[in-house]
Amino acid sequence: MRRKGLASMAVQTVETSAASGTSAAGTPAAGTPASGTAAPSGTVDLGPASGLSCRECGTRFDLGPIFACAECFGPLEVAYDLPLGDPEALRAKIESGPANIWRYAPLLPVPADVADKPNLNPGWTKLVKADNLAREIGVEPGKLFVKDDSGNPTHSFKDRVVAQALEAARAFGFTTLSCSSTGNLAGAVGAAAARAGFRSCVFIPHDLEQGKVVMAAVYGGELVGIEGNYDDVNRFCSELIGDPLGEGWGFVNVNLRPYYGEGSKTLAYEICEQLGWVIPDQLVIPIASGSQLTKIDKGLKELIALGLVEDKPYKIFGAQAEGCSPVSAAFKAGQDVVRPQKPNTIAKSLAIGNPADGPYVLDIARRTGGAVEDVNDEQVVDAIKVLARTEGIFAETAGGVTVGVTRKLVEAGLIDPALTTVVLNTGDGLKTLDAVAETSQATATIPPSLEAFRSAGLAG
């Protein structure tokens, strides 16, 4: 790990203020408490989760709504007592489980009876064999797959992570689910809270596009517009979490972040199970905070440790938009430090200028022999349309980023076209219609006559 201890965290905190990126409020300011409001005491049952562990110094903590190490301010992650010993029995148990993420409950920080509790039951989305796309971008047909997370309840992968945060909130006795958001997360939190009987309070920049406001408001929770930009919203949330006003509040991506992040592991589990319990040779994953990529790597390593898949080499590739490519820039420059950028891209769901997990992403890409690459907005739009016309999958801009980067990496010879490649689409094109609006129009407009149709030259 390149990022160590208090000193570098303090630097990063300072830089957070400088960047106008949509970074989650996950980095504690030095000197502020690292925990959220105190939860009621009592026995916390989060299944195999045995505690929290600092990713930097390894210090262990009890399960609780805390997110930064009291020793070194490093990020905390969930530690497990995993069900080692009988992979066949575990595999059979998983395969007979529900068609959602709870089939993997024995590997997640959730109680064993989680499937009986009211939640949105996300996951088990389609892994689409994408032969048409493969031919289009130069991969051997049969070797390319799209993991399409637009099939989740609110049509993005955020349902996976929010579902974990919800169970943690339940376990800690929180009654309000909250987050700062400019899009997918707001809908995922609002919907999950509604179904689970939680109050929700979501904070957004006051000038968000009307469509996104409607999507966030329709679930009936509190929706608060903050006069300021997304950085102001995040700073406000950090204040609120340390104040009595925020008592009983679970911020999914702040004081519940260690649990929240684990939801991304389910993408690794599903991909491998859907491939017949085999790790793909190459994975292309979008980078926003970088958490998704690091948790997918964690999930793959767990599957190996559990004996559910054979240990084999795999390469992880990270995908960014050129207009917000701090990790890609660091990778290409051979640097260990990620320099924050001011985002300017249509891929807004990836527009985190100062990605918290950037250094870990660099580590993983280098360790596995992968890479981090970026594409410009024009290439993003083109890739969205290529995916739609080859496979009938309408992706949001983040999906355009991964498909575009995959094409670029194949052309550069970094992705081997003869090996199995899985590309993630993490969201739905209906949420980013503007990206393709200008170039997706009627082929022709004609009067209702066969003669006009004949003249238009469209008969097949």
Add this chain to the structure above:
Amino acid sequence: MRRKGLASMAVQTVETSAASGTSAAGTPAAGTPASGTAAPSGTVDLGPASGLSCRECGTRFDLGPIFACAECFGPLEVAYDLPLGDPEALRAKIESGPANIWRYAPLLPVPADVADKPNLNPGWTKLVKADNLAREIGVEPGKLFVKDDSGNPTHSFKDRVVAQALEAARAFGFTTLSCSSTGNLAGAVGAAAARAGFRSCVFIPHDLEQGKVVMAAVYGGELVGIEGNYDDVNRFCSELIGDPLGEGWGFVNVNLRPYYGEGSKTLAYEICEQLGWVIPDQLVIPIASGSQLTKIDKGLKELIALGLVEDKPYKIFGAQAEGCSPVSAAFKAGQDVVRPQKPNTIAKSLAIGNPADGPYVLDIARRTGGAVEDVNDEQVVDAIKVLARTEGIFAETAGGVTVGVTRKLVEAGLIDPALTTVVLNTGDGLKTLDAVAETSQATATIPPSLEAFRSAGLAG
């Protein structure tokens, strides 16, 4: 059946022109050929489908791209050689099948190897136990379920029916997939054609809202704006299908309509299997053309005939928007004839003023002891929001219609709150954002300060 033979069909054809409803171009004008363009000859393998049968006079026809009886102009439907005899074996086969509609391939007009062909693999959507909604509308918790078809690949039930039409098109050697549409169907056809390697050509009114044009165009097929209203589009398509220009074209809802319609049976199959192979006591189904409701009834009867479920009484309720309620009006008036209406409702996906299957719907509602009811646009909006805030499901206007009608029928004592009820949501709220935009806004807008937040009175 109330509608008999040529005479009433001719009347209905005349009335189609008078109504400005979004009726599918499924009713042949008297005297025009009832078939599409000739398909290449050869053995047609559509699995258990043994032929086509006239719903009015029972005349049998070979499988082919025809949709109206040559004897009486009645609508044709698919006849089957169903796998009778060993329900346990069939149930086991289904349960070990894929998590999509192809688990029911032995009961559908598709070849046995359909799951290996490129298509969108729709279906196996969630059946959500809706206890919060139940409490809200006066149903016993544990007894109310929402079948949420927004989880389909293009987020509406249309993926189910288009998937059947696609297999028929393949079998008949068509190379272009087509339809007239103002919304969900355009996306479903465009996406399915893209993935299957078909050309697509979708016809829309030229002045369709931009968002819908983008959704239809993004899959890269031909999208033709017709200068005129939806009736003009349909008339044009009827002309095209009888012209050499349309040779090799499969219009999913015209010359492929008998196969297309069968896709709705899968809703019945899935609901019963998801309830543990039990028919629910009460079903609430939206009515556009009425085809979905009649095919769900057909599916339930097949399950009984096959011994997959126990024979028991069930009530089918139809749901319409007040602004387009020809079937509801006929039901309440005790009439057998459905008088066309000029639609004026926000529930545009149900706005068929002259529903082809209206008389069959009346038959089924009366035979099963159900009813047909309608709600006004305000109630539709309210019901969308009730469903969103109780269960986290964001439905399109059609889902607002079914939930609103369910509430009304419970209040009227027509739905028994102690019996199992399944309500259909057939589409996605992201596609009809306008319906709830005005009433789904931020709770408050404040400066980024705790003091302002305290003053707003939103602390939990």
